[in-house]
Amino acid sequence: MNSRHNKTALEQYSVNDYRTPDGYTADIAVFTIVPIEQKPFSPPIMDLQMMLIQRSMQNSEGKPNIEADKWAIAGGFIDESETSYMAAHRELEEETGVKDLHIEHFGVYDKPGRDPRGWIISNAFFAIVPHHKLSNRKAGDDASDVRMFSVKDVLSLDLAFDHKQIIQDSIAVISQKLLQTTTAKEFLPAEFTYSELQAVLATVTNDPVIMSNPSFIRKMKQLPFIEAIEGKTVTRTSKRKAQLYRFKEVPINYSIYHMS
C-alpha cells in the first residue's frame, strides 16, 4: 500500500499522494427521557432512552445490505461544504423531523477495519430530543425500523459496526454530563419543578443528597445556576402548588481540590 509519505508532493501542496479516507460520517446517539408511570398529581418517574434504527436486509437497489438487520445509531456522510456538526444537525432533522436540537461531539472512531466498506471515519455526537418532539420519526431508505430503547437494555442488542462501543461511550458521557454540567435542562421544559429535575437526575444516579426530597428542595434554592421563578407555581406534579424553577446562565467553576 502507498502509505509512505511523499514529502516532495506534499510540499507542492498536492496532498493526493496520501491515501485519503473513503468516507467521513457523523453518527448520532439520540437520547430522550420519557416519563413512565405518569399519574396525575404525581411526580414523574423517568427513563433514559435512545433512538436506534434497524438496518434493512436490502438496500434501496435490492442488493443485500451490509450489517443487515442489526441495530445502529443514526448517521450519514458528511459533505465537503459542511462541518461534521452541521451534518449531524442535518441528518438528525432528516431522521426525526426536529430542528435546533442540542448536539455535542464526543468522540472520533477511526480504528482500521471498523467499517468493512473501507477507511471510514466516524464523528460521534450525542443529541438530546425532548420527548414530546419525537413523534414523527420515520424509517429511512436503509432502515426497516426506528425504535427507542432504554439505556438499560440497549447494550444487549445486536449492534452494527463498532456501535456497541460508541453507544457505551455515549451513555457514559451523557451520564457524566447530566451530573457535572447543566445538560439536564435540555431534557426539561424551560420551567420545571424540583421533582421533575430530580426525576431526570435519578436516571443516572441514586445519590442520597439528590434523591432525598427535603435535601434536594433546599439545594435548589442555593444552586447558583438555578433560580426560582418568583410566585410562579404549578400543580402538575402534586395537588399542592409546586414552585417553578429555571436554569440560569452562569459560568460553572469547580475543582476536585475542593472535595472532602
Next chain:
Amino acid sequence: MNSRHNKTALEQYSVNDYRTPDGYTADIAVFTIVPIEQKPFSPPIMDLQMMLIQRSMQNSEGKPNIEADKWAIAGGFIDESETSYMAAHRELEEETGVKDLHIEHFGVYDKPGRDPRGWIISNAFFAIVPHHKLSNRKAGDDASDVRMFSVKDVLSLDLAFDHKQIIQDSIAVISQKLLQTTTAKEFLPAEFTYSELQAVLATVTNDPVIMSNPSFIRKMKQLPFIEAIEGKTVTRTSKRKAQLYRFKEVPINYSIYHMS
C-alpha cells in the same frame, strides 16, 4: 484532483457518490510546565507553556511554503493503518523524541476552507510532556524553528491555518482538566510535595483555597485521590523536610448538585 479510491469496491455499497476528504491529520498541542525561578530550598514557581513550530519560508525544494513563517502546532497525516490516536503518538515521538506521553483527543476541526490545500480534517490532541524530557526536540523538514511559548503569550503570535482557534480551545481544555481531573499528575514526578502540586495548579487558578498554604496542606491529606507516602520526605523545596505525596488511582465522582 483525484481523491477517489478503490472505486469499484465501494460501488456496490453506494458510498462512491460521496466526495471524500483530501486528508486526515492529527494536530497536537504539546504542553509542558517549566519551573521558572527555581532557587534551592524554595518552592517552585511554574509556567504553563506549549511547543510550537515555525513553518519554513521555503520547502526542501526551494519553493515557497504555504502559511510560511507562521507558527503552528505539531501535526501530520494519519495513515490508513492507524487510528488518529496512534498517529498522534507517532508524530509526537518523531517531533520530540519522547515516547509514551499522555495524549488526549479534544476536538475535530473540519470547517470548510480551514486548509487552503483542500478538504482536510484535523483531529486535535493535547499532549503533556514532563519538562525534563523535552530537550532533544528538533526542527523538521517543514519547520525553521521549534520553540516553547508561555500560554500567556501564545495567542498574540501569527498562527497558521485555524491554529489560533485550536490553541485557544486546547488551553481552555487543559485548564479545566487540571482542576477537574487528576491531570496534574502528568506534569509532576511520581512523588511530589504539596508546594509542587500547588505550583502546577497555580498556573491555571488563583483560588484562595488552593493558594493558601495551610488550607492546601490540610486538603492534601483528605483528598481521596492523593496519599501521603509514609515517612518519606524531601528537602528540595525547603530546608525543612517536606512530606512526599503520590496520586492514587480512585474513581472520581462528583456533581454540580453538590455545590453550595
Next chain:
DNA sequence: TTAATAGTGTCTCTGAGACACTATCGT
C-alpha cells in the same frame, strides 16, 4: 541566629443531612 518554608492548634461559622413536622389541595 536567622530566614524561609512546612506544618499545627484552635476558633468560628456555615451548611449538610436526618427526621419530624406543617401546608396545600383535588377528590
Next chain:
DNA sequence: ACGATAGTGTCTCAGAGACACTATTAA
C-alpha cells in the same frame, strides 16, 4: 376528612477557612 406531595423547623455534627502559632533545617 383523606391521601399525597411540597416544603419547613430544628438539631447535630463535620469540616472549611482564617489566623496565629510552632517546627525544622541550611547557611
